[in-house]
Amino acid sequence: MKSDRIQLAHGSGGKLSHDLVQEIILPAFANEALSELHDGAKITVQGARLAFTTDSYVVKPLFFPGGDIGKLAVCGTVNDLAMTGALPLYLSAGFIIEEGFLFADLSRIVQSMRAAAEEAGVMIVTGDTKVVEKGAVDGIYLNTAGIGMLMEGTDISPTRVRPGQDILLSGCIGDHGVAVMAGRHNMVLPHTIASDCAPLNGLVKEMLTAVPQIAVLRDPTRGGLATTLNEIAQQAGVGILVEETAIPVRPEVAAVCEMMGFDPLYLANEGKMLIFIDPPYSARLLEIMQGHPYGQEARIIGRVTTAPAGQVGLKTVIGGVRLLDMLVGDQLPRIC
């Protein structure tokens, strides 16, 4: 670590976040479940195979086109459970609230959590509320942890990634990042730009029921598609090649990115996922995904290669291959 202090980019989900986890967190808490560094840990209690995960939410602003911190806090943790191949069941909710926060805003957030929990079919069963003095927190931060039941016959793990597998993406990228940024800066944008924040567990259940052979599910949140692909390439020790023309980005999102100097490949998504699967199952999986509201634009965006191990290549429109690195720095802090 070059400085002796935490920088904003340590929370980006990119390169510095990984350094922080590798150098400070993992050495202290070393254990098998944690070292997998998945979206959630797989644990067994009294014979029950469970997934367990947590996330804190510090998004700014609290309310943005397509969602708010409450919807995000439920969907984010539900999705992390789903990405381990689990059926999400129970959530906890921790609130850290600034003195002077409006009850009306708290109610709105809580109602939004309720609605998202209902859609996802999970119960919020335990919680905690802390209040800190004015200035000691920026409005409200949430934490949710979640417990899910791992689906029988599934085994989602980067160790199952093999060269030749197809890489599927469930839909357009960059919507959440652009929506939050627009909300933050009070930008007037086309009304079609909204966060994609959604619970993916219903879709994942259909997918895993029909195609339990899925090797990896991962949602490209902080750090975006490029960072998530890099994580998987490194964990699996394989190469990845994706086609720029195959990656769907809404024209209006692309236009805002162009204008603001953002790269949609590094913007957070809150309702999308990547799937790694052996090619014989891809067509069936796409059919299922495209039949579901949260997977209508699903497509194959690339494949797993043997080399270069740990690296992600982007085949560009003009036919060259550009190396896609993990996010370095942070183009947009406090996105979730």
Next chain:
Amino acid sequence: MKSDRIQLAHGSGGKLSHDLVQEIILPAFANEALSELHDGAKITVQGARLAFTTDSYVVKPLFFPGGDIGKLAVCGTVNDLAMTGALPLYLSAGFIIEEGFLFADLSRIVQSMRAAAEEAGVMIVTGDTKVVEKGAVDGIYLNTAGIGMLMEGTDISPTRVRPGQDILLSGCIGDHGVAVMAGRHNMVLPHTIASDCAPLNGLVKEMLTAVPQIAVLRDPTRGGLATTLNEIAQQAGVGILVEETAIPVRPEVAAVCEMMGFDPLYLANEGKMLIFIDPPYSARLLEIMQGHPYGQEARIIGRVTTAPAGQVGLKTVIGGVRLLDMLVGDQLPRIC
């Protein structure tokens, strides 16, 4: 609610905290597990009987005599699980860190979490790190959630409280509150004053193994002994009478409270518990508790009465009975 804004006392664990939960949180998330309002929810997954709990930690200062935010974050959640009659197994850890926070302090906190987890015999298996810009959080806040396995043959619930039961307290009260206050104001206090922060699950396991008949276990944290007794009296619909002379307070803690105008009955504890038990089992339970480092000063402090339902009386030194209310307002915010 009289104001349209959150006040500090809404996080006190006292009267306003209860109002907040009853008026905003519970109506939204209503379900059986949550409405028990225990330290943790009891849930069943694939036949496994589990406890699930969460707490956020915003203590100020981060380091205080006898502990720090890391030790607190592990012990607090371990204890909440133990208080449901569960063996704590797995924790999650969520970090919200201010830009510019010292790596050295983060390492110290993480090492402290590791040490507490080792003592408690739990594993930290999943986590999350967010970084927010300078000023958007006061240094660092933690959240831990925990999963435990409910002990066979135990049934810890306020519905099992009956008039005539003994009320036991595991040791001296007020140490944590005074230690944190001293740390906050850089007061020079006797070195014997230190937080009692400790994992109680080892002691609880011994107690429940020998005396599974225990009706209620509860740790008097935020809001202190008086607030916790009120919670139980209200949930169980019974009266409670405790003897002032039987409640142990260290002389040096009593002296600081006297000087600063604090009432030790309302100060937070982080390594103490209350037990409700039928009298025939009290002697055996006390013997076990007094043989354990975290229960050496255990004693009977009162009993459950039929009336007045929902109220707590304190038999004072001079023989009168004073009504003990829940904490109203907050004598010491950000205690955990």
